[in-house]
Amino acid sequence: FQQRKKRSAMDAFAWKIARSVYPVLASVAVVGLCLNSILLLATICSKNLRSATNILIGFCAFFDIMHETGYLIQFPILFSDYYIDSFYCSIMQFLPAMGRAAGAVCVLCTGIDRTLCLLVSIAYKKMNKTYLLLCHLLSIGLFCGWTVYLMVAYWASKKQICSMPAPFHGDSLGLWSNSITVINIFSALLYFVTWQVVKSRGVSLYQKKIFKSIAVVMTVEVTGWFISSMLINLSKVYVVPERRPPFHYVACLFVNSGIAVKTLVYYWISSEYRRAIRNLLGLPVSNSISDSAIDESTNVSDM
Structure with missing residues (x-):
């Protein structure tokens, strides 16, 4: 009876909405996978992208690729009521x-x-x-450790829809989501304060450009996460439980869209990344882009 009750958590209308929204969400995830793969490969293959910042941007692309794969796992919901055991779901959605x-x-x-x-x-x-990169990676590893702890400490055996947040049971989802929100707030404040200082100080045009490109990417991604988190929190108040999952799909469109467009922003703003991406794709590179990228790489090597 308990299993039947959990299986009927979503009513017929909610399943209809979920099956309508999911293809859009999956399409955005596929675009994000492709574009971030291009960004990652461009970082690996280009000798001009070897600064600590470039390497961190490459790592971000790799982590976003991991994240986007979680939405493709849910493909069977198009054909059936996709409830599976929470243990197997946690394994599939771990990465x-x-x-x-x-x-x-x-x-x-x-x-x-x-x-x-x-x-x-x-x-x-x-x-x-x-050593600086190792410190950054250690910080990332510590938060990943916190994530694993939340998965294990609050885990419960049940049948569930295998969405990306599904490994977090009970209060752990709120703790994890709030932790990421706090990190995003710190990121937003850091970029805002630094940008104000950059505008008031006599830094080079190149330094302003590279910071602007990263700041725009951060703004797009963090804004997407804030909108998604806000919609999910509102659904807890105004949407009945059996209709929340499809509402969460709609909310996730914003954060995944922010992740998907990052490569396009770097390509648009940074001639350094534009040259690396065009070389990777076998596209012609104009002399103006090539010369600009060479000048920028010289600056990067000094940083």
Whole structure:
């Protein structure tokens, strides 16, 4: 009886909405997978993208790829009431959830790296970049450890729809979501304060451009996450439980759209990334882009 009760958590109308929205969400996830794969490969293949910031951006792309795969796992909902055991669901959604957690901290670490470079440039140049990257990766690892703890400590055996947040049971989902929200708030404040300082100080045009590109990406991604979190929280108040899952699909469109367009933003704003991506795709590179990228890579090597 309990299993039947849990299986009927979503009514027929909710399933209809879920099956209508899911293809859109899955399509956005596929676009995000493709574009972030391009960004990751461009970072790996380009010799000009070897600064600590470039490497962190590559890691962010990798974590976003992990995150986006979680939405493709739900494909069977189009054909059946896709309820599975929570143990198997947690295994399937483990890497996507870790990607979301690591990606949030990676955005913050990227902001910290740029802030150090712009505001204390002399001290930054003297830093060991390998150790600095290891510190960033350690921060990411610690938050991933917190994520694993929440999955294990609150785990419960049940039948559930295998969505990306499904490994978080009980209060753990709220704790995890709120933790990421706090990280995003710190990221937003860090970028905002740094940008105000950058505008008031005599930093180079290149430094302003590279920070602007990262700040725009952060704004798009963090805004998407805030909108998604707000909609999910509102659904807890105004939407009956049996109709919340499809509402969550709609909410997730915003954060996934922000993740998907990151590569396009870098391509649009940064000639360095534009050249690397065009080289990766075998597209012609104009002389103006090539010369600009060479000049920028020289600046990057000094940072």
